[in-house]
Amino acid sequence: MSALESAHATGRLPHAILIHEAPGSGGAALATWIAQLVLCESRPPCGKCAACRHVLEAQHPDLTLVHPLEDSQQIRIEQVRELGAELALTSHQGGYKVAVIEPADALNRFAANALLKTLEEPAPRTVLVLVAHQPSRLPATIVSRCQRVSVRAPTREQSRAWLTASRGPGDWDAVLDVIGEAPLAAAALDPTAVAQLASETVRGLDQAVQGSADPVGLAERWSRSELALRLTCFENWLTERIHGRLVIPANRAEVRSGAHSRPPDSVLNTQVLFELLDRVRELKAALATPINRSLALESLLRSLRN
Ligand SMILES: [Zn+2]
Numbered sequence: 001m002s003a004l005e006s007a008h009a010t011g012r013l014p015h016a017i018l019i020h021e022a023p024g025s026g027g028a029a030l031a032t033w034i035a036q037l038v039l040c041e042s043r044p045p046c047g048k049c050a051a052c053r054h055v056l057e058a059q060h061p062d063l064t065l066v067h068p069l070e071d072s073q074q075i076r077i078e079q080v081r082e083l084g085a086e087l088a089l090t091s092h093q094g095g096y097k098v099a100v101i102e103p104a105d106a107l108n109r110f111a112a113n114a115l116l117k118t119l120e121e122p123a124p125r126t127v128l129v130l131v132a133h134q135p136s137r138l139p140a141t142i143v144s145r146c147q148r149v150s151v152r153a154p155t156r157e158q159s160r161a162w163l164t165a166s167r168g169p170g171d172w173d174a175v176l177d178v179i180g181e182a183p184l185a186a187a188a189l190d191p192t193a194v195a196q197l198a199s200e201t202v203r204g205l206d207q208a209v210q211g212s213a214d215p216v217g218l219a220e221r222w223s224r225s226e227l228a229l230r231l232t233c234f235e236n237w238l239t240e241r242i243h244g245r246l247v248i249p250a251n252r253a254e255v256r257s258g259a260h261s262r263p264p265d266s267v268l269n270t271q272v273l274f275e276l277l278d279r280v281r282e283l284k285a286a287l288a289t290p291i292n293r294s295l296a297l298e299s300l301l302r303s304l305r306n
Contacts, residue, residue, distance in 0.1 A: 015122035018146035022153035027131040038096040061092040064099040077110040104130035119145040159183040201233040219298035
């Protein structure tokens with residue numbers, strides 16, 4: 001951040017910055033900070049002036065945000081063309097124009113080609129920020145034109161300390177166990193509710209394996225409340241079981257003594273577990289599309305018995 005600050009102060013800020021972030025580790029927050037750095041009306045980035053606040057609210061006229069459109073996993077060529085046209089105009093406030101593309105991994109092939117044109121001939125006083133989880137999925141021609149900045153996932157201790165300081169005490173470990181090392185995403189959740197939801201979901205899955213759960217009722221209930229989080233719990237539950245089968249016996253005792261281990265069950269073999277994991281991930285990816293969630297989930301729960 002200080003490197004970008006001094007680059008800006010001396011007028012050497014690159015036209016294009018590629019933020020490589022571990023999912024949920026704050027790449028979007030850094031992109032917002034960069035936008036404030038160049039658009040701030042006071043000593044940048046103050047975080048308090050009207051411009052900084054407008055950036056934070058995604059309301060600044062010289063800031064363009066590009067995300068996948070609703071119901072789509074992709075950023076399309078029309079969006080990139082619009083962005084190119086927007087950046088070619090002079091800024092509303094007489095200063096910089098900033099564009100943030102997030103996640104840049106979502107640019108489809110045509111959109112990436114169109115973006116290359118913008119990168120090859122950048123308009124003066126423009127900054128293009130790309131946020132990507134997997135920059136390797138972007139064409140090398142794009143990556144080579146960007147200055148790269150990495151945002152690493154924080155350690156569990158750092159996440160816990162930050163969450164406790166910013167959100168107050170709570171069972172943050174339970175939240176991080178469910179969603180992974182993503183403190184910014186965790187901060188938006190209620191630790192008590194997540195812990196409760198996780199244990200309830202695990203209990204439901206255990207019962208589904210034993211045949212003591214009603215798949216129809218469970219699927220209906222889960223599809224109506226926090227399905228995305230529940231599917232993440234389902235994923236974790238499957239991953240734990242797969243791990244339990246893949247570790248060598250010497251480690252197995254150790255793994256099984258952990259708080260999250262459970263005894264191996266005879267019903268599910270490893271192949272089935274991997275197939276289920278794929279199906280859970282497919283369902284998660286399809287949540288934004290108009291599918292019958294309850295029916296899809298019911299079929300998954302039934303597979304736990306087959
Ligand atoms: Zn400011």
